[in-house]
Each structure stands twice: as structure tokens, then as C-alpha cells.
Amino acid sequence: MIKRILLLSFMLMGFSPSVLWAQKQTFELIMGRVAEDNAVTKPKQVDAAAIKLFDKWQEDGSWSDINYKAIDITKWQPSTHLDRLRTIVNAYTDKDGSFYGNPQIFNKIQNALAFWYDQDPKSDNWWHNEIDVPQKLGELLISLRYGSQKLSKELEANLIERMKRGVAEKKTGANKTDIALHYFYRALLTQDKALLKLAVDQLLEPVALVDGAEGLQYDYSYMQHGPQLYISGYGAVYLTGIVKIGKYVANTPYAMSKEQVALFSKFYRDVYLKTFRSKYIDFNVEGRGISRKDILKKTSEKYRINNAKLIDPKNADDWENNRLRVDSAEAPSFKVTPYHQHFWKADYTLHIRPNYSFNVRIASNRTNRSESGNKENLYGRYLSDGATNIQVNGPEYFNIMPIWEWDKIPGTTSVDNKEDLLLDKFWGHLGDNAFAGGVSDQVYGATAYQLDYDNVLAKKAWFFFDDEIVCLGADIHSKDERNVTTTLNQTWLNGKVSSSVADIKTESPEQMNIAANGWLFHNGVAYVFPKPSQVNVSTATQTGSWYKINNSFGKAEVSGSVFKAWIDHGKQPEGADYAYIVLPGLKDAAALKKYNSPIEIVRNDKDVQAVFHKKLNLTQVVFYTAGTATVSGLEITVDKPSVLMVKSLKGAEKEVLVADPLQKETALKVSLKNAKNGVQKDLSITLPTGPYKGSTKSEKVSL
Template identity: 25%
Template sequence: MPSSAPTPPPFASRRGLLRAALGAAVVAPLAIPAAATAAHAADAYDTLRLTWRDLLLGTNVVPTAEPFASKLAALGATAGDLRSAMAPANGSLWPDLPYADPEPDTDAESYTYSGNLNTSYNRLRTLTEAYSQPGTGLTGDSTLRAEILAGLDHLHDQAYNANQVRYGNWYNWQIGIPQALLDIDVLLYDVLGANRVAAHCAAVDHFVPDSAVASYTGTSTGANRVDLCRVLALRGVVGKSSAKLSRARDALSPVFPYVTSGDGLHADGSFIQHTYVPYAASYGAVMLGGLSMLFALLKGSAWEVTDSGRQVVFDSVEKAYAPFLFNGLAMDAVAGRAISRGVQRTDTRGVRQDDHLRGHGIIACVALLARSASAAEKARWDGMVKGWIARDHYSPLLADPALGVAALARLKAVQDGTAPASPEPSGHRLFPGMDRAVHRRAGWAASLSMASNRITYYENGNGENLRAWHSGSGMLYWWGDDFANGQYSDHFWPTVDPYRLPGTTVSRKPLADGEGGTWGAARPDVRWVGGTTDGTYAAVGQYLKGLSSTLLAKKSWFFLDDAVVCLGAGIHGRDGAGVESVVENRNLGGTGVHAFTVDGAAQPTTLGWSATLTGARWAHLAGFAGYVFPGGATALKALRQARTGAWSDINKGAETSPYTRRYLTLWLDHGTDPTWAAYSYVLMPGATQAETAARAADTGWLTVLANANEQQGVRVPALGFTGVNFWLAGTVGDVTAGAPASVLIRESGTTATICVSGPLRDGAPIDLTWNRPVPAVVSKDATVQVLSTGSALTLRITPGTLAATHRAVVSLG
């Protein structure tokens, strides 16, 4: 611990303080704290306190009925373990969580100690909830209450008080600890006494002064700002301070407006935190959760949030969050370093995270935010929530061990409500503000993760997410409606080969843990990343430069009804290492047989099998997908293997237990130091073997118009689809672009829709010529100028700097 941290006084024994506190504690008559009623509300602050109590504990909880009974029993069991292990000593409240060291060796130790202090307060919060909730076996236990109070006093006297100088991670002192402390104060308010309340408020004021939200910069933006406002608001409630409540409410306002770069919500639905990291499923979820709680707390009070900008938050449910939720999971492409937190070592029973559990948390936030929304919004959101609950067969939402009782109660109320369940929508969404794309069709969904000079390859920090180096190198995730929903949930990240993430093109050059720097520092010096969409189909591209390597590549994806057409060109490297483009790396789980067929021939199912499948025209993995290789694959390789890894391999704070999962990997081997190599393949999620073979045999279904370093494009006549990514100006088929652009043309009957974007974001005009008879332009965006019609169409697009899609609808001659 830094020298600024005082050395706590010694104790006679590990449990001496606890025994002394129990002997001196004033024990109130046994009562069920959850029975508090509005009769206790002597003023507006007490009303808010009881409102927050309900938000923390939930309402209409039937402790003897599911899904509550097992949840409450598990809470009681966890609290019982924590209670048994609690042993106050010099510098710790639990033996495994020392928060004091008179002679720290490194800054990392200071981070560990502050984190342990944070965890200590959160353990006390767990004990307090077990005391306050019904049906835990510890409800209203006066001895437990005295132990909690003794623990609070211990931590206050030794570490979190108005005279302490903070050390380690700022987050613990300004957000993690005070949030847990103030929640405890709300739940135990009637037994704390005025002196404790005053001391706790003084400690919070010391570490979280009003100046923490004075400017919208640094660690006071986005989700962090909302968390700080929650602290200030609860400080105002517990300490009965109108000024604190007003400060918290007013400090939320900078969170609401859209931003055009950096942290916050973008108009296209992107959410960024840490300047460069797509984070809707982690920090964004925290922000949504904090705002939903604060809106509900202050609703109807003198401090209600009335800033009209809050509509941006309501709009974000369908613009920024729902697009990344599928069958109850939240897509890992927008979860940052949280993907490495599979099983944490924070408590005796462990804390697990995965894409489903992160999704469940966001869905619970939506259910709560609906209480503050309009009637129309609430009706839509209740239908969405009900649909997600119904469709998450892989990880049933109402059985989620990570959801608290209050969240569970809110979700159960929606499930039991009258709103009809909404299905998963179809369509395509581009998020140029964070180099992400999401595609949804009947029966499946996919997301694409890219990187640019604006968006990091990956984020690591605090020892987390150490090997996700290539997750921004064109990683293509996909899921089925009732299959393949556990691909990334089932211990994928610690067991997958990190050099073979599906969809990516990578150099096999060895990389160090955390290569490229922390907190999103690793970003390629490229601008052309993005695409265009008509809302149904899309053309997307990435100019790829490898992380800490000489690798170069141009990658394009064309998202269609039942397939994604994937092209790569200009693949070049001089690292003295092999270069690969990964078609698939399917997590097959721990058991089961998944037949793999190539051109109709069954391949071995034994682990360790590998083969080179040069010339293969199609492949099929039973239960998952089909893969088509136009013209026959060059140097296609396949491998079945079992891979073993631990979460601690990629996250220093995670569980050390090993897990083994089986994988079927397909990749195109470009060899060592390739020169302008290329590839093409078609991914067909959910396709049967017969459908895959038929697609491969239908040579007229797809025409590859170009697959070169300058342009990449395809035409699918059956869909009336043409998509071209112009890395440089030029002509592909019937389309000529006078500047770099992404172009999509979709013909339907007597009209066609033309969509264009400028991924370079330099604002330079794009002249586009379509060498087809076009009598007239039916409609167009204001950014589109018609230069000529007739035997050919020429448009001039003024694209702006946000890589938005610009549209024109034309009649066909």
C-alpha cells in the first residue's frame, strides 16, 4: 500500500473486534426490514429512501414461489459463507481481502488493495441484502445485523473515512465503495444511528466531492458520470441534502446529448467508453442501469429529471442496445474487456459472466427504464423483453444466478403481463461510430467487429483481456435462432486459439499478452473501415493492418438473406510468419458428435484430425452451417482439436481452473509472407447439407465482380443485389466511383435503390455513375445531387464525415 495509507491499529485476535461489537451493539427488536412502509416517510428524503429500498429489494416478491425461492435461498447460502469467513483483523475484514500493506512493492499491489476494499464493502452489501430480503434464512437476524454494523465500523475506521488518502484504482473510491456503502445505509438506515450516517456521509463527501462532476472530462463521462451521479444522489438521500440531489440530477445532463467522437451515445446508435472502445454491453449497460434507477428514484419528486435530453436515453433502447441483443444474449463485439471475465475469483462462490448473463442485465434495465418512459415505449419494450425471456433456451433468463431479486421481480412482472412477445427483427444495422455491423435474418444473426484509427483492435487493462488481439481484425460472430447460442458463452475465450478467431485475417507472428498497450491504445493507422446498407442488405469493408505486424489486407463482407459473402484481397505480410484467413472456428462444446462433410464426403470425427482440402467447393458442419468456396478453395485447411485453457490465462483476476472444449476450425492458409493473396467464401448459417451443396452447384447465384486490392464487389442476380467496395476510384461492372466509397444497389421490379457511403470520412464529394438506363430519380436524400439520367445515371454524393449511408431511389428503363 502507498505510504499515504495509514497503518491500521493491531487487534487482539482475528475476531476480537467482531465479538466486542456484538457485545456493545444495541440490538433492536427482531423485524423484517422489508416490511418498511410509507408510514416511516417523515419527509421527502425518507420517501426517496423507501423508493430506493424498493428498487434494491424488489416488490411483489413471493419468497416461497419460484423463481424467487431458489434465488433467495442461494443468496442466504452465499451470505452464510461470507459471514462465516468474516474475521476482522489489522488491514482486513476477510482474510482473503487484505486492503492494507505498510510497504507496497508495486502500483499493481495498490490496485489490488483498493479492489479488495471495494470487494469487502460489496460483501457487506450482500450480507445486508440477505438480512433485508425475505426467505433467505437470515432475514431479520439481529446477530447478523450487529456483525454487519461491526464490519462497517471496521472498514470506516481503518480505510474509508474522511481522513484517508486514496490509493490504487480511483473507481473503487469514487464509485464501487460508496455505491455499496450507501445501499447498505439505505437498507439499515433505521439502525445506523446519526453518528454513523454522518461519518459515512463525510467519507463519501471526501472521496466524491461535487468537483467530481464539475467538468465532463476524464473519468467523469458516460457510464462513469452516471455512476458518480448515483453516488451523489444517494448521498443526498441518506444525508438529507437537497443540494446533493440537485447536483446529481443536473450533472446527468451532459450524458444525454449525442457525441460525434469519444465517450457516449452517438446518433447512429454507437456507444463508446474509454474513447476508443465499443462498449454497449458493458459500460453502456452500466449507464443504462444507472439512469433507469435514477429516473425511477427521482420520478415525481422535487428533483425529477426533466431535461428534455433524456429522450436520447429512451431512444437508445432500440437504437443502441436492442440491436446487440439476440435470444437474450448481448453480443461480445460490444463488451470490451468484459469478455474475459468468465469466472471471477471475487467471492467464495465465484461470479460468472458470459454474453447471456450480460444480455440479461441489459434486459432487466430495459424493464425498469420502461417505468419512466411513455406508454407507447413501455408497450414496445415490454413486448421485446417478453420475447427475449421466451427465446433464451440456452440460458433461461429467469434462472440467471447473476440477476438480483429486484431485477428478477421486474422481469417476472413483464413475463406475467399482457404485452404480446415480440419476435427478433430482421434487417441490417451499421454502426460507423464504432466500426461494428449487425445483420439479422430469419433464423440467425451475425455481428462484425473491425478496427480503425478511431476504434481499437481490442481493450485490455487491469490484467484483463490479455489475448483478444485480433478480435477487431474482422471477427465475424453468428448465432442461430435455436442453435449455436452457446458458441461464445461456453468458455470460448480461454480455450479458443486466439490467432484463429472466426472471420479474421491474421499473421501468426507471436504476440505478447496485452500487446499494443492498455485501454484501447492499439489502433491501426487506417481510415477506410465501414460500409453502406439499405436496412436489409449491406456491403461492409475493412482495410486491415495487423497488430504489431506488417500484415495488410482488404476485407469485404456482403450480408444477404441466407448468407454472408466474404472476400479478401491484397493480403501481404513480411513478418516471417504464416498468414491465415479463418473461415470458421466453432466451439463444439465438451461432448457430442458433429459430422463434417466436404463435397459430400464425410470427414473423420476423431480429435487431432487435420487435412488440407485444396479444391473443395463446399463444406458442411452438422447442426451449424454450410460453407461454399466459389471456384474451389485454395489451401483450405481443417482441424478438429480439444483445447484447454483457464480464464486466468486471459484475465489475471479470474478463476484458475482449466476448461477443455472441442473445436472444428477451417482456415485458408496464405503461406509465409504472402504477396497480394486473396480468398472468397460464402457463409450460410443454419444451412442443411443439401442446401449447401445446391448453392455450390448453382454457379449463377453469385458473380464476383472484383476481388483485388483496389476494389471488391459481387452481384447476386436472384436478389437484384450489387455491392462494391471501392478502396480506390475505379470501375467495377456497371458502376464507376470517382472516389473511395462503399456502394450497394438493389433492383426490385421497375425501381432500384442506390446506397452510398464515404468510409474515409473526409467529406470529399463522391461522383457515382451507374451504366444502366435510368429515366428518372424518384426520391433522394438532400446529400445526393443528380448530375444526369437517361442512358446512364450519374450522382454526386456529399458524404459528410460520419460515414452515413446516402440514398436515392430511381426508376429503371
């Protein structure tokens, strides 16, 4: 490790900025932090890794097994040259390592950088040329400033000049942050104050709320590539850039403002980290990255959390609780409190309880559907149609994507194709439906989606409580010759599958006739059917390859046993429906024998989907048109389509919460009538406008 750089620890021990400035000038201070961030933590391991790279490292600094002419858009071979140099530079600059100051190694490092400059490899993917390469060059050059020998001034100047690729001012969101980061490195290397200010301004400019443009939204979701859900993926890149810059410039004139720290902290703690179950993230928030191997397992998140704690020490306890949970040092339930949020800008719902997570992704003509691009996520055409991520332990969906049946994404209603269908539009495109939204009080809520995609129409809704999520579908139509199905789940098989009919004993798909209030149970999750239902269940071995879904991976066959359950609505359904209640987090199927459902499904038709929870005395209703629904003695009338929730407070007092799923109305008239005493109250609720269209508004009333 670079021992001379102690400034970050001084800062943490409470030294004032004046003490820091007395020891270092601003540039040296910040560059020292960058160097420390990239320095060796385990010398023996780095030395061993460097030794392995010497074999094919030629005198001119190139590696014999790298094709420097490659132009691939993903897994671009030439970038491996810089990655290997990073390992060797770490070994060379580490004072505790065996290669520190080795002149022969330094000469080859210099040759390797000269070779790179002369060859100037380029990818057909702009990201490598304008983001990845300049960033890596900047980090290498900064690290080498702390070696015992210095690069020739001419070579260093040439490489710094070569870093001038990409224009941060023309980019948004994570792309802006990525390019501005190598501006930042270049400013440090050249001690250019104007460039340093520009770089920091560009880096921190995205730490602000935007209305529908790429970046951090007013609901604290994150979108990139148009209005497309990317809480992870590009959202994670955004966080990485902010965490780096925030740590580097702390206690300097360039430090983040209190307002910027607050925005960053809220997105990271209250949104991004809430999409985790243990160290596994919700597949809904990765965008096209869902097709990348190991992407859902975030083994290094703990390091970013530790750095975030330095930027936002006020919330140190919460950062540490998150780190323990995400690092699996504590149980997935550790310090998890009930939380529910519908993100009206991104068409996404988070529902979290200590013993499970149940999240939903939908789409509308205001948001882009899941994208395919760079030959990634080739089959994700139904990922935006009500995909439900149900996690109890965490790894339920980890690396299952190569063997998924892609028209049976958990939670979705779609046509049943003979073979998986490729996405035929790239980089995301707006949905066709206007009706998509949800109501939320941060603990409970309801989400609704009027599906209109791939020759299927349906009205789908989810009603979220503590122990139950009620899943309803109605008015399902299709003129397609293919069958239409609704998938309950498709996840790794883990243990036996039980049901109220019989245990599943065959791998082959089996159709089960489940009586009213019958159930299906697998891996801590139960599916209860309020009415008689025909449910198809499979525990078969499924086969595929990573190459099939992402052409940057190999074609080797992968397989595994999968639990898959779905309802078949047949060909060309006219007004079909479904209803099932999910109970996640149960210890075993025996718990179902004691379960007495508090759920009353009041209506599930083309106009209204309504559910009442008896224990919570909580009503949730989706109105697809103006109309009336009577729920547990309460007559509710609305004059426009809406998603509504009525909470019982003390005595006769009620709280009415509403949201506009079309995001076009300014007011909603709601009438509540108590059937017992005839008392009626008429409300005219002013709905949120501007960037808050579609968010929840509440009013209290006494009946």
C-alpha cells in the same frame, strides 16, 4: 420486503404526481424506492446466505478470511466485506425474515461499518475507491434507515463523508454516471437539495449524443476509453445507471425528459439488445471484458428490461418481447425482424435475421483497437481486424476464450504465430488504416476494411443479404516470415463436421481441397467456396486457462473440443485472396444439396470488390479507388473511394446508396449506365458531414 414502500406500484397504477406528493415528501419517496430496489425478494434464501457468513465474522465486524491490506486492481478482496454486509443487512431489515431487528446482528453490522471506516482499505485501481466503495456504502446506509435500530449519527456521518470520493464533473460516459450515482445516494441521506439536483444532472448528462467523445454516439453506438467500441461493458454500466435513476426519480421534478427517455430507449432496444442471440451477447461489444468468465451470458438482463419498461411504458410490448427472447423464455428468433446497421462512428456492423446474427468489428485511425488493461484481455491484439461473431443458437462462443488460438479470431486475417502474442499496447490505440466503413439501408449492406496491422496488408469486405453473407479478401501482402491465415470460424465443436469432400473423422488439423461451389458445414452454419480452395479444418481439443488471458482468474487448466477452419495464404503472400459465402441457420448439411446460389462475385481485386444478388436484384460494390465496375449490365463509375449499393425499384428506377469509408469527402460523383439501352445518369451526391461523416446517403434515379 419493505412493505411500507408501495409508491412505485401506485405510480404504475396511474396515480397522479399530486397524489404521490400528498403521501411522501420528495426525498422520502425517492429514498424509499432505492431501499425497495435493494430489499429482499426471497427471505429464506437471504437468511440462509447470511447464516453462512456468520462463521468467520469476528466481534470487531471483520471477516477472518479477508485481507484488508490487499491492493489488487481486479477482484479486490476488501470489497467482499461490503458485499457480505449487503446480504446481512438485507436479512436484518426484512420484516418477513427470521433476523429482522435482531439486536446482536445490528451491533455487529455497526461494528463492521466502524471497522471499515477505521481501516479505510484502498485498491490500486481508482474504480474501487471512487465508484464501487462509495456506491456500496450509500446503498447500505439507505437500507439501514429502514431497520428497527439506527446507526449512531456519528458513524453514519463519518461514512457519508467517506463517500466523497471521485468527481463526476470531471468524468465522461459510464464513469460519470457511476460516480454521480453515489452523489445521488449521499444527497438522499443528507436531504441536500442542491446535491440531489447536481447528482441527477450529472447522471442524466450522458443521456445525449456526443461526437467522438466518450459516450453515446450519433450512430447510437457507445464508446469509452477514447473512441473505443463498448456497446456492452461500459455501455452496460451506462444503462444500469440510467435505469436506476430513471426509475427512482419517475414522476418527480427530477424525472427524465421525453427526449432523454427516447435516446435511452433507442440505444437500449435498437442497439444493445440487438447484440444478443438469446441470452448470449456478441463477443465484439464487451471490450476487454471478453476475457472475463461468464461475461457473454446475461442471465440477469431480464430484470433491467423490466425496470426499463417502467421508464418507457410507450414501448412496453417491445420491451416484453425482448425480455422473453433474452431470458430464453422464447426462441432466439422470437419477434426478430431483419435488420442491418453499420455504425460509422464505432467501426462495427450488426446484421440480424430471425435465424442468425452475423456481426463484424473493424478498426480505423478514427477508432481505438480493442484494449488490454488491468491485466485483462492480454491476447486480444487481433480482435479489431474483422472479427465475425456468428450466432445461430447463442452460446457458440460462451467461455471459449481461454482456449482460443488468439491469432485465429473468427473472420480475421493475420500472421500465424507459433505461440499467442501478448498485446503490447494498453488501454486501446488508434488503428493505422483510414479506409473502414459500410453502406446500409437498415436491411442490407456492405462493410469494408483495409487491413494494415502486424505486418499484414489486406482488403477485406462483407456483403450482407438474407440467407448469405459473402466474405471477400484481396490484395493480401506480408513481408513477414510467418504464414498468413484467414479464419472462417473458431467456435465450440457441436456435432459432426461435414463437407462436400468428406466428413471430418480426425481431431488433427486436416487440409481439404474443396472444389468450386464445394462446402463445409458445422452446427447450423455452412461455408460455401465459389472457387477451388484449400481449407484447413480442426476439431481438436484445445487447452488453456483463464489466468492466461486475465490475471485476475485462477491458473486451473480448462479444455474443450473446438471447431476451427482457416485458409493458409503461406509465407510472404503477394496479392493473395479468398472468397467464401456463409449460410447461417441451416438445419443440416442436406439443405446444401438443394441450395442454388444466387450470388455472383463480380470482382475481388485490389481496386474493387463487387457482388450481385440475383434474387434480390441487389448490387454491392467496394471501390478502393476511383474507377468503374460493371455488374449485371450496369456500369457503375465513381470519382472517389466509396462503398456503394444499388437497389432495383419499380421499372427502371434505382436507388443508389453510398458511404465514404475515409470520412473526408463532401461529395461523390456516381455515373450509372444501362448497358442494354445506353441510358446514362450522372449523380453528384452530397455526402453527410459533421458527426454523420461516413453514414449512408441515398438518391433515386431512373435508367
